[in-house]
Amino acid sequence: MTIGAASEPDPEPTPTLAPTVLPDSIDPEADGAYDFVVVANRLPVDADVAEDGSPTWKRAPGGLVTALAPIMRANDGAWVGWPGKPDVTLEPFDADGMHLVPVDLSEQDVELYYEGFSNGTLWPLLHDAVVDPVFHRAWWNAYVRVNRRFAKEAAKVAAKEATVWIQDYQLLLVPTMLRALRPDLRIGFFLHIPFPPPEIFAQLPWRKQILDGLLGADLIGTQRTSDAGNIQRSVRRLTEWTTRGQVVTIGSRWTRPERHVRIAAFPISIDTTGITEVAQRPEVIERAKEIRRDLGDPDTVLLGVDRLDYTKGIRHRLKAFGELLHDGRLVVPEVTLVQVASPSRENVDSYKQLRDEVEVTVGRINGDHGSLGRAAIHYMHHSYPLEEMVALYLAADVMLVTALRDGMNLVAKEYVAARVDLDGVLVLSEFAGAADELAQALIINPHDIDGMKRAITEAIDMRPKERRRRMRSLRRRVVDNDVQQWAKNFLGTLNAGPSRTSHV
Template sequence: VIRHAAEGATVWVQDYQLQLVPKLLREARPDLKIGFFNHIPFPPPEIFAQLPWRRAIIDGLLGADLVGFQRSSDAGNFMRSARRFLGASVKQQQVHVRGADGETTHIARAQAFPISIDVKQISELAKKPEVIERAQQIRRDLGNPKTILLGVDRLDYTKGIRHRLKAYEELLQDAKVTVEDATLIQVASPSRERVEQYRLLREEVEGTVGHINGTFDTMESTAVRYLHHSYPIEEMVSLYLAADVMLVTALRDGMNLVAKEYVTARTNNDGALVLSEFAGAADQLKQALLMNIDGLKDTIMRAVNMQPAEASRRMRAMRKQILDHDVDLWSSDFLKALAEKVVRDDS
């Protein structure tokens, strides 16, 4: 970037792996307009304090003119950490960043820009006859259960997959749901397979699925259909159309675009979304069935038993929010804010 960017170019750095890059760019190319977007949550100062490299990371991020986050709370956490660990003077989510000579080099701002999805692509796929037929085939292959529940996640400990499976197992034990009437499809795409913690997580999840199916399956019906694969977007939209209930039960998530994809695919305004309040998407999708992990079982049953009129009202409101705020608007809003001239007040 240092070698190839034109004079005065705009550079947009993406995600936490590159948190040191904005300062490196600033030092080598002060002419650049630098933006950074953090796709994951930024922790509060009390947690961030445990990180040995806390000062270096904040210093790196403050090399940007604009640091974007998924939620306003993330932007606030970042600014509080900048004040606490670097002694930065923060005014209205702005930091006057000073060079080695004590002079202000630029003003770094922090702001929330909730990311979204390609609404047009998902909407068009959801109306394709072959995608609709595939969704119907999925239901037939599962024995046409009354309710299909769906989870789609990277196999990651932050996604709450273990809690979801435990809750579903307890619902089966209590006969709140039965394998004849309901099936849970869990798509767990491979993630960091060479890291020991993730390998152990996969073993635990697969062991839990095996235990649930061994206990509750019949010759005709399966409790959990577990799929450790990544799928093309066409197959994902078919799954979204086949599922009556979408389960997004993250313990912590910057946004969770699966929730937005599911809602966008429900062009008939049916279906129900169970959404963790710890996912960034909860800030926009307020008509979802929002839940804390402790209330997961009750929330699942609310979704399963939801009346069509209520489901339609909730889905219609969520679809309007997403259709009005797609990924193109997200990127244009960020770049527009990055291009804005900031008035310096060094007083």
């Protein structure tokens, strides 16, 4: 574990979460115009500035946008977020039926707040320290500074007693900062990634500040019940507040009344209807057949689709596949593995190292077991549009999801949604949140290489009747609990208090 050196200069004294460090330029009486406000690290569009200075945009892909866009339009909502490029200054603008409020980030902000504290400290720590988190005070100071900026923008646009929904680990301090500025608001927070046991979380030097930041929300949502339990245990161990069941009681102090924070699981899902519609298009079905032809018409196509991230277990998957080839239990070209590894955080050293390791392993396995025109592994370091991904899902006989730790893993659900033919087998890590719901998958421990190898061969050899039975059950679960239902459940719970207006 890397600790910031004692001689490392701090650009400013380490702030606390006391209201005195928050912006004092927000007039609590000067309410904004929007009854429903989403605060996320990114805007739901990729924004830029045209030559004439006007904003240009295209809608960003993602399940969160799909879930919240209809709610935003129905409730005249606003979305606060970063436009995606550093040193781009944009005024608030309307796009895709939503009011968008850009938060400007400099290159230094992106380096320290986003690549540094968010992805060099919090990401590995909250994923059970799969790799060592790095603790630098300059990163922390930038994280506080940028979170304060997001809170200030949200406070400006929210109407009196509005509902504000804050998203994910980049903004863990915003709930308390926003409550200090606008105590009239109903505040929800959803953590899209895991939360570790307190024994791991306690390593963070700013552990109490992070918990105090989270507890500014009225409702904290997580992917798994175990993640909610870990937050509650950390609160009991590291703060003075009391917990009972799902509820944390924040005691009264001076003029602040007592209030209660609920922490519960709300597992996210996907746009099932949209993916099902794409999977039934004739051109997508034909593309799936073309993919198999391009692969040499193997008997079995295995598929992995991941961001190139050390939490996804890509190296474990390649090891298991390589050993199966070495043992002679699988043979090329009868079986081939397609691995899509989307680029991710390429400026972070640990990700550069992972890419090198994965590509060396792929090259070695192909050198040992491939032949001219017949690779054992087809490796693509690209991102693909939805239509191409659905075609890949339809072309694959076995989907391999081998995450070492994952909040949910929506790829598993996308594969199930795409399989309208009720064919295909899902091999799924028990450490992905999706395993709580998709019990008819073949559940594995990715650290158990022999167990993973057995699951892969079982999936390949599974009888058609058994494949259909399992996939029918998996699809029923995914269809009944899509991303719109997720948003409805969370917002319904958040707004369940007396005299609250529902935003669902």
